[in-house]
Amino acid sequence: xxxxxxxxxxxxxxxxxxxxxxxxxxxxxxxxxxxxxxxxxxxxxxxxxxxxxxxxxxxxxxxxxxxxxxxxxxxxxxxxxxxxxxxxxxxxxxxxxxxxxxxxxxxxxxxxxxxxxxxxxxxxxxxxxxxxxxxxxxxxxxxxxxxxxxxxxxxxxxxxxxxxxxxxxxxxxxxxxxxxxxxxx
Numbered sequence: 001x002x003x004x005x006x007x008x009x010x011x012x013x014x015x016x017x018x019x020x021x022x023x024x025x026x027x028x029x030x031x032x033x034x035x036x037x038x039x040x041x042x043x044x045x046x047x048x049x050x051x052x053x054x055x056x057x058x059x060x061x062x063x064x065x066x067x068x069x070x071x072x073x074x075x076x077x078x079x080x081x082x083x084x085x086x087x088x089x090x091x092x093x094x095x096x097x098x099x100x101x102x103x104x105x106x107x108x109x110x111x112x113x114x115x116x117x118x119x120x121x122x123x124x125x126x127x128x129x130x131x132x133x134x135x136x137x138x139x140x141x142x143x144x145x146x147x148x149x150x151x152x153x154x155x156x157x158x159x160x161x162x163x164x165x166x167x168x169x170x171x172x173x174x175x176x177x178x179x180x181x182x183x184x185x
Contacts, residue, residue, distance in 0.1 A: 032143065036143075037077070129172065134168075136164055
């Protein structure tokens with residue numbers, strides 16, 4: 001083997017190891033994020049796999065490895081929406097599957113949801129929100145990003161993201177009130 005080939009091979013192995021390490025750190029959050037968009041276990045797994053492939057192919061382009069999480073989530077979001085658009089099928093969410101989403105540590109302590117019917121109603125309301133509102137709800141409450149991180153990830157002003165978050169919550173609250181749910185202080 002030539003020296004250049006050997007060096008290239010070692011560099012590729014290092015990049016693969018580094019990618020695997022970073023990917024394993026965000027795997028669970030990434031799966032939940034994709035699942036919150038796809039609402040189907042098998043489609044979410046396919047999208048996750050495609051995200052990993054695309055991410056690895058373009059990993060060398062990522063200049064700041066500290067931003068890996070937001071970068072891979074952006075890839076996942078684009079891939080998920082592309083897959084949903086391509087498939088053009090309605091995906092339903094069972095209450096058991098939704099319950100597994102709620103096991104995420106940031107949502108665990110919320111006790112205001114009592115039954116699978118209420119879970120389904122909330123999911124339906126969130127899915128009926130405009131995409132920009134649905135995205136911010138998913139990023140904040142399912143994934144656990146802060147508004148500052150979302151602003152960095154989307155290259156938007158923090159105040160814009162904060163306002164969108166407030167409007168999304170108001171819209172969500174209004175729709176839940178229309179369905180007969182009481183608001184919480």
